[in-house]
Amino acid sequence: MVTYVIRRVIQAIPILIGIAIISFLIVHLAPGSPIDKFRTPRVSTEQLNNLIRMYGLDKSIPEQFLSWISSFFQVWKTDNQGHFIAWGFSFTDGRPILEKVVERIPATMLLMGTALATTVVIAIPVGVLAAVKQYSIADKVITVLATVGYALPSYWLGIMLLYIFAIDLNLFPLYGMHTLGGSDDLPDLAWHMVLPVASLTIQSVAGWSRYMRASMLEVMRQDYIRTARAKGLPPSRVITKHALRNALIPIVTLLGLTIPTLLSGAVITEAIFGWPGLGNMGYQAVIDRDYPLVLAFVMIGGAMVILGNLIADILYAVVDPRIKY
Amino acid sequence: MSGHVRVKDLRAGALKEGANLLSVQDLRTYFPTQDGVVKAVDGVSFEIEAGRTLGIVGESGCGKSITALSIMRLLEKPGRIVAGSISLDGFDLVKAEESEMRQIRGNDISMIFQEPMTSLNPVYTCGDQIAEAVSLHEGKGHRSAWEHAVKMLHDVGIPDPARRATQYPHELSGGMRQRVMIAMALSTDPALLIADEPTTALDVTIQAQILELMKGLREQNKMAIMLITHDLGVIAEMAHEVVVMYAGKVVERSDVNTIFDHPHHPYTRGLLSSIPRLGEKRKRLEVIKGVVPNPLNLPKGCLFQRRCPYAMPICSTPPPFQEVAPGQVSLCWLTPDFKPPAVGADAPAQIAEEAAAALSVAK
C-alpha cells in the first residue's frame, strides 16, 4: 500500500505540471498584458517598468514559467521578514499569496465540512430507506424530491433561500460570517452558517441519496443476500450487516472524491452569501485580473482533485477486502 | 434466538430413516406478470423421507428451483404460493409465520445454491459467515461459533481450515467456495439439505469431488437431501428417488433404478436417450425436437404433446397420473406397455375426461 501511495504521488507531479502549463498559457495568451490594470494615468512609466521587472514579465514566457513553477513548489521559501513568498504576491494588495490563501482556508473548510457531514448523516439513511421499501410511497416521495432537488441550480436555490428566509422572514442574516461589529462567538457564527449550509446540503443530499439508493438496490439483488436470507437471518440483520456494508463501498469513494470541494469551496455559494472563503477569493481574483492569485488558485484546485482521487482509492482499498494494491 | 419457542428442531437423524420428513402436496406457485400469469409450479407433489435423497431433474425453466424456493418461502415478488401444502414433519410451511420460517431456514432445512462464486458475501471472512449461522440458531458465543466453523471447514475437506476461515471468499477457488457453502449449510446439522444445482458451475473434476463429499456427509449425518439438477449423471450418482419435472408439473416419479432402466414418460425417455453413450456407434445425436412451451401460451391438455413422438388426439385432455409399475407414476395417457389407452386414441374429449377421472391415482 505504501508503495502504491508513493507511486501515485510521483504520478501526480506530471499532472500538476500539465495543469500549471495550461493555466499559465491561458493567463498569458489572454488578450492584453497581465499588468494592464495598472496602466492608469496616475502610474508613471517608470513605475510600470519597475512592476514589469519585479514580476519578471520582461523575460520570455518559458523563462517566466520555469521561474514561477520552481518557486511554486518550494512552499517553504520565506523572505527576511518571515513572509512565505513561494507563491508570489497578489496584484490587488501586494501581500504574499500563500498567506492570503492560508487565511481563507478555515472559513471554507468550516462551511464545506459542515455541509458534507450533514449531507452524509441525512442522505445515507434516506437512500437505504428508499431502496429497502422500493416502490412504496416513501420511496416514490424520496425519489421525486431527490430528482427535483438535484435539478435545482445551486445558486437559484441559494437566492431563493436568501430571499425567503433572510429578506422576507428576516430570520437569518444576509451575508458574511459574522455580524459586523457584533460578537465573534459561536452562536453568531452558527446563525450565519445556516443558510449557506442548507443551500449546499439540499443539493448534495439529493444527489447522494439517489446514489445510495442505487447502490443499495444493486447490492440487494446479489446472490449473497439470498444466501443470508436462506440462513434464516432476520431482515434487519440482512440489511444492516450484509447489504449495507457492501452498498457503502461506492459511497466511501464518493466521499473521497468530494474532498477537493472542501478547499476549493463552492464559488457560487460563497459569492451569494458573501462567505469569506477561498472560492470567493478566487472569483474576486479573476474579476480583478489578479493573475498570480488566479494561477495559485488553479494549482490548489488541481492538487485537491488529485489528492481527493488518491484518498478515494485508498479508502476503497480499506473498505473492500477484494482490493489490494 | 435463545429463549424463543422452537418451531421444530429437526436435527439430521432425528426421524427414523424412511419416515416421512417433507411432504409436498399439489403445490402451485404462480407469478402474475404484465403479460399474464406464469404458472411456474403447477400441482407438484412428492415426498422426501428422512435420510434419503430425492433428485429433481428437468430442463431450465421447468420450475424445479421455484419449488425449492417455495419450500423455503424465499420467493421473490411477485411470486406467490397460491395453493397446496408443504409439510415438514407435520408442520405446514405454507401457512407458517415469517418468524417461524426464519427459525427453520438454515436450521432444520438448509439450502445451497448454484453459484458459489457469488453466493458468499465478499466483505466478510468465510469463518465469520459460517459462524453467523451457528450463533444465530444455536445461540453460541463468538469463540465457540468460530471453533465450530473451523471444524465444519475441516469436515468438508478443506485443508488448513484454521487459516482458510480467516480468508475472504475471493481468495478461494470455486470448488472451495462451494465447500464453504456446504459447511455453512451443514453447520446447524439440518434434517434436510436442499441443493440447487450445486455442481453445475464447477469443473467436472471438482464436480466429482463435491458429489463424493456430499455422499460422505449424508452417510455421516443421516440427513435427507433434495438435489435439483438438469444433469442425469448426477442423479444416477446421488439420488434414491427421482422426480422428473416439465413445464411446472411432475411428469414422472420413481426410484432411481426404475427411472434409468424402465422410464415410462416420453419426456424421460427422450432425456435418457439423448445422453450419448461411450462406445455407441451413431451418426447423429438424439434430440427432443421442439422447445419448452412458452409459459404464457401453454397447450391444452398434456404440456408435452407438441414435442411428443407418441402424441394422440386424446392428449389434448389433461392426462392422469398413472401408476405404471409399483412405486412408479407417470403423467401420461400411454399404458404401461406404451399402447394407447383402452378408451381409444381418437375418443372424443368428454369420454376422455371421464376416463381420466377413473384412472387418476391420488398421489
Next chain:
Amino acid sequence: MDSTVNPTLAHRDDAEIDEVDLTPVRTYWQMVRRRFLQNRLAVVAFILLAVMIALAIIVPTVTGDAYQKTSLLNPNGSPTTTAPLGYDDIGENTFLRLMKALQTSLFIGFAAVSIIFVVGVSIGSIAGYFGGWIDNVLMRLVDVVLSLPSLFLIIMLVAFFGTGNAWVIIFAIGLTSWTTAARLVRAAFLSLREADFVQAARALGAGRFRIITRHMLPSALAPILVACTLGVADSVVTEAALSFLGFGISPPEASLGNMMTNAINFMVRQPMLIIYPGVTLILIVLAASFLGDGLRDALDPRQRVEG
C-alpha cells in the same frame, strides 16, 4: 427412440413435431424504441423538451428583435394577450425575452455538447482502439484536464478571452467537459476490441476505420447519448451560473442566466421575474435527466436498477 415402441404409434414425422415458440422476433432498435415508449416519464420529458426547443426556435425567429424593445412607459406592466407574462423593469416583454433566453441558453447547451461529443468521442475511440502508448498519453491528457477545477477554469477563460461572447462560453464549457465522454467511449472500445464480432470483422478483412465506425461505435454510443443528454442540461446551468457571476451573456442579449441575475434586483416588486427563468431552467434539467434515465434504461435494460 426405444425400438420396442409400437411402430404404428411413432408415425409423427419430424416436420409435425416442432413446438413453435410464438414470441415475436424484434430487432434491437425496435426493442429499444418499445422499452423507451413504455417509460411514460421519459416520453413526457422528451415531449417537453421538444416543445421547448420548438418554442425556442419559432418564437424568436418570428418576433425578431421585439424582445429587446424597451418601453419606459410600461415598467413592470401586467400581463396582456401579447405579453402573457407581463413586462419587466425596463418594459421589455417578459415572454418574448424568456423565449429568446431559452433559445440562447439551449443553443449554448447544444453547441457545447457538440464540442464535447466530437472531442470526447475522437479521443476516446482512438485511445480505446489503439491501446498501448497512444492510450497512455491520451489518458494522461484526460487526467490533467480532469484535475483542473472546471468551473473556475471556465470563469477564467470567459473572463480573459471575452465576457459575454457566446462562442467563448461554448468553447470554454466544451473544452473542459469532454473528459467523461472520452472515458466512456474508451471503456466501451477497450471491451469491444476483444469482442467476438469485432474479431470476426477483422478476420473478414475490414479496415480499421471501418471497424471503428461501423462496428464499434454503435455499441459505444449508448452511454454517450445518455451523457450528452445530461450534458446539455449541465451546460445550460453552467451558462446561467456564469451570468450570475457576471461573466455570461450581457443585456440586451437574453439568456436564462442573465434574466435571473437581473431579476434579483427587483425581487421585492416583481418576484415572478425570477421565477419564470428559474422554473424554465429547472424544467430543462428535470426533463433532460428523465430523458437521460429513460434512454439508459431503453438502451441497456440490464443496467437498470429497478427504478
